[in-house]
Amino acid sequence: MRPQTKNIFEYPKYWAECYGTAPFLPTTREEMDQLGWDSCDIIIVTGDAYVDHPSFGMAVIGRVLEAQGFRVGIISQPEWHNKDAFMSLGKPNLYFGITAGNMDSMINRYTADRKLRHDDAYTPDNEGGKRPDRAVLVYSQRCREAYKDVPIVLGGIEASLRRLAHYDYWSDKVRRSVLMDAKADILLFGNAERALVEVSHRIANGESVDTLTRIPGTAVMMKTAPDSMREIDSSRIDKPGKSMVMPNPYATETACKTNEDKEKSAAKPITVRPARHDAENSYVRLPSFEKLVNDRILYAHASRVMHLETNPYSARALVQKHGDRELWINTPPVPLSTEEMDFVFDLPYARVPHPMYGKAKIPAYDMIKTSVNIMRGCFGGCSFCSITEHEGRIIQNRSKESILNEIEAIRDKVPGFTGTISDLGGPTANMYRLGCSDPRAERNCRRPSCVFPKICEKLDTDHQHTIDLYRESRKVKGVKKVMIASGVRYDLAIESPEYVKELVTHHVGGYLKIAPEHTEKGTLDLMMKPGMGTYDRFKELFEKYSKEAGKKQYLIPYFISAHPGCTDDDMLHLALWLKENEFECDQVQNFYPSPMCNATAMYHSETNPLKRVKYKKREDLTVAKGDRQRRLHKALLRYHDPANWPLIREALARMGKKHLIGDRPGCLVPHEGSEAELTPAQRRGSSRHGAKRFATKHPNQPDIRKDGQKARRPSRGQGQDHQSQSPDSNKNRNPKSGKPGRQHGNGGKTQNKAEHGKPSPGRSSPALGKKGKKPAGNRQRQAAR
Known part of the structure; x- marks a missing residue:
């Protein structure tokens, strides 16, 4: 068991506390002078x-440091x-x-098809191009050029999820730890x-x-x-096996062993191995960066071991050699x-x-300005999401009083x-104050989910x-409606029908988003998601209480389409399920x-x-890597779009x-x-660049917004995160009406999830709704920090 940690509000204040609280942290010398x-x-x-705002990492970090007595300045989106x-x-x-921001800069700038985005929700007027690729590396280089002797501290989701040697999707290779490439301290x-x-x-x-x-x-x-x-x-910990070494056909046989040889080899010294959870006095050596570059099986092994060492109370430090230096990863923070x-959340934002x-x-601010983050962390462990690796598996909860105070502040x-x-939530809507009932088991558990x-x-x-x-x-005075826009973990929700009833009766504005992610068991097992039977049980409760x-x-x-392990047949079965249930994904x-996800490995x-x-001896997977196959998987989800029919046929x-x-x-x-029977607008489908995208349609569905029940869906997770999934930046139009729909952000799980409490793009999967009308306001999920 680790020693008791010091509360972050118990440190003696730095001498500069005498300057008091700034209305905004200064961004210019003029503001500093004031x-x-x-x-x-x-x-x-x-x-x-x-x-x-407490959903933006730089504000959380800045205000926390200000509360310690430090004078903190902000350089936002600098010319690099x-x-x-x-x-x-x-x-x-x-x-x-230094932080790249609430999202990994590469996910922020490029789509899942590696195409450059032309917008940026974290920039005024949604303007793209205000940050560089691999922003952490570029910003670190410029800071070192400016003041060579000033220490550089990296943080945020880009640095967090690239702390080890990692596979980089955009360059299609294994890269070194960002700490080494940035030459930070x-x-x-x-x-x-x-x-x-x-x-x-x-x-x-x-x-x-x-x-x-040695700081966790x-x-x-x-x-x-x-x-x-x-x-x-x-x-x-997890033996990957040995490489096949071909014997030398010209090697001579060795002579028979003699008694003298037996005497020399008979006795071996007894060694005492450390206890399995002797985390204080041991560390785990991962394969070196140089070995991982050309060995994909060893990379999968290293990823598996890393994910086993994520419990802050029992994990061991990790060491990975990079050239002639050692990368030392301390245990996760308590x-x-x-x-x-x-x-943290009651600071004077x-x-x-x-x-x-x-x-x-x-746009990112507009999506979350009236939402409240009630917790951090996620114990779901979805393989395509990196929230657990960023925020941890143990839920960190705010008190009810603090949450109600923030509602009043809004x-x-x-x-x-x-x-x-617009939301009371987090990475998941319904994990507030849930956790392990056995503290001893929680401190030693190594389960990923x-x-x-x-x-x-x-x-x-x-x-x-x-x-x-x-x-x-x-009951808060002045509050007319409280929406739940964060994704509901429906396998947990069905364990508490009373919760489903409360949610459906008071907190759904016509649409509720959930994430089955797929319909086929093999793919769902790789995603670490429950089967469709669980979805059906939740649907029954939802419809009953509605x-x-x-x-x-x-x-x-x-x-999600094109997930590793998902075959063409799996995607076809999903498309048939969508059509049978009269869903159309736009x-x-x-x-x-995205970096550090199990699914990325x-x-x-x-x-x-x-x-x-x-x-x-391993389980090999079918992976859709080629552009054509990825387009096919995506097209099957949009089977109704005429532009996709030739590829599907x-x-x-x-x-x-x-x-x-x-x-x-x-x-x-x-x-x-x-x-040939379709209009030009219908033939264009929903791929027209520059138009807005919306989620789904279902036959005979009324437009609930006309009844004054417009459902706004800004999100509040930490993100995303989840960083990993982010929607393509190409914007769409309704192929039938030509009218623009609402934009939906995404990120990953992960990642999408930068620094503290920031808004982030939501799940990596497409939003689906019912045919005929578009759901109101899909929101961005908050990324893990």
């Missing part, structure tokens, strides 16, 4: 626009082609803190408040950054690993307590963008507040805390291989790292499924020539 500052102690460089912008606030007294991963506060105070007290090597939640480069700790080779979470942006709209501070709270392949018997699934919170939030409430409400299921998301290695990986003929072509019931697409 505050009476001659210099900044810490300067944060970020790829996002500066919004002083030279060092001038990085010198605009002068030389920081302690260090530069230290990297903080996860929701880094605890590590950041300790690092800041120790540097302020005169300690060299080179000595800060940090990574550093070393010349050698510590001699005082016992090394455990990763193959002892989760924040409820008191610490309240401290202005809750609006910095005044320098004037009347410019920042009511009083947010311009144009109409009385609707608490709910797959089935819900753990030790998991407390009582939703009463969430129900009580919903009821109290509806009927009892006298409301016409609809589920919007999300699906917003589709191909799998996006599947994509690169073409094997299953959820099971023990060996060279000879060709695939059906190749698969021996020509009987699915025609106008008969049960056919997927019509015969060739049917396109």
Whole structure:
């Protein structure tokens, strides 16, 4: 068991606390002068626009450090082609803190098909091109050019999920740790408040950054690993097997063993192996970067071992050799307590963008300005999502009082507040105050998911805390409606029918999104998602309670195409299920291989790292990597789009499924020539660049928005995150009406999920709804930090 950690609000204040609280953290020397500052102690460089809101990482980090007494400045979306912008606030007294922003910069700038996006939700007026590729590396280089002797501290989701040697989808190769490529001094991963506060105070007290090597939640480069700790080779935890070595056909046979040889080899010294969870005095050596570059099976092994070492109470440090240096990854940070979470979220945020942006709209802010983040973390463990690797598996909860106070702050501070709270949620809507009922088991558990392949018997699934919170939030004066826009984990929800009833009766604005992600068991197992039987049970409860409430409400299921292990047949079965249930997806998301996800290891290695990986004995996977196959999987989700019919017909003929072509019931697409009967707008489908995209349609579905029940769906997870999945930036039109729909953000799970509490793009799967009308306001999920 690790020693008791110090609360982040218990540190003695730095001397500069005498300057008090800034209305906004300064972004220019003029603003510093107005505050009476001659210099900044810490300067944060970020790829996002500066919004002083607890959903934006730079604001959370800046306000937490300000509360410690430090003078913190912000350099937001600097011009990166030279060092001038990085010198605009002068030389920081302690260090530069660098983050790419709330999303990985590559996911922010490129689609899942590696096409450049032309917009950026974290930039004023949604303008693209305001951040560089691999922003952490570029910003670090410019800061080093500006002030060579100033320490550089990396943080945010891009650095967090690239802390080890990792597969990079955009260059299609394994890259080194971002810490080494950036030539930074230290990297903080996860929701880094605890590590950041300790690092800041120790540097302020005169300690060299080179000595800060054993802080949980940090990574550093070393010349050698510590001699005082016992090394455990990763193959002892999960043996990958040995490479095949061909025998030398010209080697001579060795002579027979003599008694003398037997005497020499008979006795072997007894060695004492460390206890399995002796985390304090041992570390795990992962295969070196140089070995992983050309060995995909070894990469899958390293990924599997890394995911086994994520419990903050029992994980061991990781070491990975990069050239002649050692990358030292300390254990994950201890989760924040409820008191610490309240401290972070109760800081004096202005809750609006910095005044320098004037009347410019920042889409990410507009999506979350009236939403409340009630928790962090996720124990779902979905393989395509990296929230667990970023925020942790243990849920970090705010108190009910803190959440209600924030609702009141939204009511009083947010311009144009109409009385609707757009979301009470997080990475998942219904994990608030859920967790392991056995503290001892929780501290030693190495399971990647608490709910797959089935819900753990030790998991407390009582939703009463969430129900009580919903009821109290509806009582806040001035609040007319409280929506739940974060994704609902429906396998947990069916464990508490009372929760489903409360949700459906009071908190659904006509549409509720859930994420089955697929229909086929093999693919769902690789995704670590429950089967469709669970979806059907939730659907029954949803429809039952909607009927009892006298409301016409609809589920919007999300699906992912081209996930590793998903075959053409699997996608065909999913398309047939969609047509049978009369769903039409107009917003589709191909799998996006983002750093550190289990599914990304599947994509690169073409094997299953959820099971023990060996060279000879392993589970190989079918992976859609080619552009044509990925287009086919995406097209099958949009079987109704005439632009996709030729590709689908060709695939059906190749698969021996020509009987699915025609106008008969049960056919997927019509015969060739049917396109000629369509209007030009219908032939264009929904691929027209520059148009808005919307989610789904279902026959006979009324437009609920006409009844004043427009459902806004900004999200509040931490993100995404989830960082990993992000929707294509090409925008779409309704192929039947030509009218633009609402834009839906995504990120990954992961990632999508940068720094603290930021808004992030949501699930990687497309939003689905019912045919005929588009659902109101799909929102961006908050990325993991």
